[in-house]
Amino acid sequence: MGNRERIIETTLRLMNELGAEAVGTNRIAAETGVSPGNLYYHFGNREEIVRALFDALEHEFRDVLQRDTERPLAPQRIAAFYLRTFDLAWRYRFFFSGTLGLLRRDPVLAGRYQALQSWAIAELDSIATGIAEDGNLAHPRGAEGIASLALNTWLIWSNWIGFLQISGIAEIRRADMTAGINQLFDVIAPYLVPPFEAAIRRAITDEWAP
Amino acid sequence: MGNRERIIETTLRLMNELGAEAVGTNRIAAETGVSPGNLYYHFGNREEIVRALFDALEHEFRDVLQRDTERPLAPQRIAAFYLRTFDLAWRYRFFFSGTLGLLRRDPVLAGRYQALQSWAIAELDSIATGIAEDGNLAHPRGAEGIASLALNTWLIWSNWIGFLQISGIAEIRRADMTAGINQLFDVIAPYLVPPFEAAIRRAITDEWAP
Numbered sequence: 001m002g003n004r005e006r007i008i009e010t011t012l013r014l015m016n017e018l019g020a021e022a023v024g025t026n027r028i029a030a031e032t033g034v035s036p037g038n039l040y041y042h043f044g045n046r047e048e049i050v051r052a053l054f055d056a057l058e059h060e061f062r063d064v065l066q067r068d069t070e071r072p073l074a075p076q077r078i079a080a081f082y083l084r085t086f087d088l089a090w091r092y093r094f095f096f097s098g099t100l101g102l103l104r105r106d107p108v109l110a111g112r113y114q115a116l117q118s119w120a121i122a123e124l125d126s127i128a129t130g131i132a133e134d135g136n137l138a139h140p141r142g143a144e145g146i147a148s149l150a151l152n153t154w155l156i157w158s159n160w161i162g163f164l165q166i167s168g169i170a171e172i173r174r175a176d177m178t179a180g181i182n183q184l185f186d187v188i189a190p191y192l193v194p195p196f197e198a199a200i201r202r203a204i205t206d207e208w209a210p
Numbered sequence: 211m212g213n214r215e216r217i218i219e220t221t222l223r224l225m226n227e228l229g230a231e232a233v234g235t236n237r238i239a240a241e242t243g244v245s246p247g248n249l250y251y252h253f254g255n256r257e258e259i260v261r262a263l264f265d266a267l268e269h270e271f272r273d274v275l276q277r278d279t280e281r282p283l284a285p286q287r288i289a290a291f292y293l294r295t296f297d298l299a300w301r302y303r304f305f306f307s308g309t310l311g312l313l314r315r316d317p318v319l320a321g322r323y324q325a326l327q328s329w330a331i332a333e334l335d336s337i338a339t340g341i342a343e344d345g346n347l348a349h350p351r352g353a354e355g356i357a358s359l360a361l362n363t364w365l366i367w368s369n370w371i372g373f374l375q376i377s378g379i380a381e382i383r384r385a386d387m388t389a390g391i392n393q394l395f396d397v398i399a400p401y402l403v404p405p406f407e408a409a410i411r412r413a414i415t416d417e418w419a420p
Contacts, residue, residue, distance in 0.1 A: 159365055
């Protein structure tokens, strides 16, 4: 691994641990074991490192949201989808628990994040629409109801890890993640056909079993 | 209004506008029109001003969550409850969109916030339990289902204004707040008895009417 990649990896680790605003380039250079001059050879400033991290996040995120979503959407695949998205939120937690601060410092990043967010909410909408078209979701409020489900799913997903951190949980465990997946699932659960709902909830529990 | 109160008010305005992490004591003193020495006469550091703001937030918040919640809970009172809580989230938006950063800098504040959050989630739980006992909520998953409703309500409420800010909405309008109240209401809506649900949704719209 070259210095550029090591700088990116160190930044991710430090920001996840301490929060983005508490991590400056001197600290990143020292912890990576490179000189500040070498860091500035690769990145003009801290924001450029954050943008490189966002590149990775965006790439993985688009993959995670689009992978294995062919119809019909089976319960096991929906459970696996929830798990993949939570794993990603955990690995890039500095971003989701400090979004507004990061975007305020970098208008270019703000534009890119807003585009990704809009795309993600639209994807969630189309997944819920797919479940409805498969006959597994009864939606009393039509397209407006589906849009609301997609947005609430986004709000809970993007804030769950931050909520655990705010709550002062020192070490986040598997049970905390399962609780989050169940909270997320409870957004759509009351609209699902009962056996379909039960199968997804079972699959969520099974996925975490050793 | 004395200098102490003016310093608190200026800090709230600046932090709401720019984010807590971007606002230091020099800027606060300059915008208040007092000397740094005068600011330090009233507050030992920036964290002490934030704690004073949190005192005010906590006081108002406990009032807002407990006021007018006698049973039976009528639709108009539930709608008014949503409106009051959104107004508070708006006025203290720096806190809710930068919580983790603020708590990381001040362990005493972290403990106080965690206690307030636990209390709020328990209050939301008891409000939902009250609606169920009034016969207006059918809860297929019992106490566990109610707890999940309370937690999702908290997650959406505490993150809605931050979501609007992250989305780059330059000026937040009444329609953005109504949208948030409807998102929040959609957490509990699918469990409500239909005429009760319809009456609350109507009351939310009416409350905003000129």
